[in-house]
Amino acid sequence: MPAANTPDGGSKATKGGETPTRREQLLTIAARLFADKGFRNTTVRDIADEAGILSGSLYHHFDSKESMVDEILSTFQEELFGQYDEILASGDDARTKLERAVRVSFEAIDRYPSEVAIFQNDADYLGTFERFGYLADRNMQSRQVWITLIEEGVRTGVLRADLDVTLTYRFIRDTIWVAVRWYRPGRGLSHTDIADQYVRILLDGIAVSGG
Amino acid sequence: MPAANTPDGGSKATKGGETPTRREQLLTIAARLFADKGFRNTTVRDIADEAGILSGSLYHHFDSKESMVDEILSTFQEELFGQYDEILASGDDARTKLERAVRVSFEAIDRYPSEVAIFQNDADYLGTFERFGYLADRNMQSRQVWITLIEEGVRTGVLRADLDVTLTYRFIRDTIWVAVRWYRPGRGLSHTDIADQYVRILLDGIAVSGG
DNA sequence: GTCTATAAGATGATAGAC
DNA sequence: GTCTATCATCTTATAGAC
Numbered sequence A, B: 001m002p003a004a005n006t007p008d009g010g011s012k013a014t015k016g017g018e019t020p021t022r023r024e025q026l027l028t029i030a031a032r033l034f035a036d037k038g039f040r041n042t043t044v045r046d047i048a049d050e051a052g053i054l055s056g057s058l059y060h061h062f063d064s065k066e067s068m069v070d071e072i073l074s075t076f077q078e079e080l081f082g083q084y085d086e087i088l089a090s091g092d093d094a095r096t097k098l099e100r101a102v103r104v105s106f107e108a109i110d111r112y113p114s115e116v117a118i119f120q121n122d123a124d125y126l127g128t129f130e131r132f133g134y135l136a137d138r139n140m141q142s143r144q145v146w147i148t149l150i151e152e153g154v155r156t157g158v159l160r161a162d163l164d165v166t167l168t169y170r171f172i173r174d175t176i177w178v179a180v181r182w183y184r185p186g187r188g189l190s191h192t193d194i195a196d197q198y199v200r201i202l203l204d205g206i207a208v209s210g211g
Numbered sequence C: 001g002t003c004t005a006t007a008a009g010a011t012g013a014t015a016g017a018c
Numbered sequence D: 001g002t003c004t005a006t007c008a009t010c011t012t013a014t015a016g017a018c
Helices: A022-037 A044-051 A055-060 A065-089 A094-111 A113-126 A130-155 A165-181 A191-204 B022-037 B044-051 B065-089 B094-111 B113-126 B130-155 B165-181 B191-204
Strands: none
Touching: A022 A044, A022 A065, A022 A113, A044 A055, A065 A094, A065 A113, A065 A130, A094 A113, A094 A130, A094 A165, A094 A191, A113 A130, A113 A165, A130 A165, A165 A191, A165 B165, A165 B191, A191 B165, A191 B191, B022 B044, B022 B065, B022 B113, B065 B094, B065 B113, B065 B130, B094 B113, B094 B130, B094 B165, B094 B191, B113 B130, B113 B165, B130 B165, B165 B191
16 A cells, blocks of 8 residues: 555655645645654644644645655655665675665664664554554564574674674664664764764774784 | 652652552553654554543543653663762672663663653654753763763773773763663563673673784 | 543634625 | 534543542
8 A cells, every 4th residue: 555645746855956845845844743753742732833724634635644754754764675675686795785884874864863762762653553564664674674684694704703694784774773863864973974973883893903 | 940740749659569540551551652753653543442431532531642751761770870979879899880871871771761762762853842851960970870980980990091081981871771671571682691691792892802 | 549520721723794 | 624513432540438
């Protein structure tokens, strides 16, 4: 079941430099609020207030609050997983693939902070509705990406053979995505700087070698 | 301002093997629900239902929903920070102190999974009320513990001198506490096993040395 | 210590005017 | 595309009976 809700005929999210439609403006506002306060703790009145309209008017654009978050999340996920697929299909060695996957993930936090935050905070709750079944699918898909990369690394001798693959996957996943809690695009370290340092710590640790 | 709400004269939480009071039973139920669904998404009716009473009856035991979460969080934090203080005051070398702090934290996740989850998910929101000002204080205190340990490690030559101390602190903090999302006491790896593997990855990385 | 009953406000959503 | 007006439901919390 596709997530889109586009009576105008199928416009996606804001890509390129085109002027955003009213629908897109409203989704941007909703995404920021959902990210800041959580989906259930954001009221349709909150969204309408920020948009300068009344809550009832929102229902001219969207069926329901759920339709809004559905459109926000599904658009983002398509893009991210397209990039993971590209990395998996590439001919790079295991270490390079792992590094690329880390960098692409931090880039996603930079470009889609609200979407990432919503997924991190509300996916479990939303996943209880059939409509959002694709969230659990994406979770499994992401897990498969990382497990594949880690196992390839161990097999080709670039990663330690004694690693607990599942635990390593969790550590990598958690450390990357939880950064959405403190990373602010345009302030402090850039997402590429953070990815550099993270890759270094992940691969070589924080201790002095041979210590 | 103390957080306790103890008309009975000051009983703490359930320690040792004593039979829990009705008050403690209700707090245990509330803590699990707050952890699972979030503070704002747990209704007093949810808590009362699980306890087998009506929502109004809860107000015989507690002033408000906020008093409940206050008592849950403050009791837990006293214990955890007592352990950090002990480590800081010890004569151990920097590497040992860092390892001990990691282990104590994973042990806290094991013993107080609900409390940790509530703090992770709802501290930002609760912190907006004066009553919960101590949460921000504890956050700063925790930051100071880790920063101190990392800086001591760098100074004494056991940690790499090129580390970004703040970023390293965030990575350590995030990776540890986010484990509360998937760790389940008594299932899978024990908290000591997880701490072992985590310390190894943190200090030495996942790559083969000299790779 | 729990129940009955209820207040006062917030919430997602709808129907129809402009 | 937005507003007026409103509904049915859920929310935290209270007062007093048992």
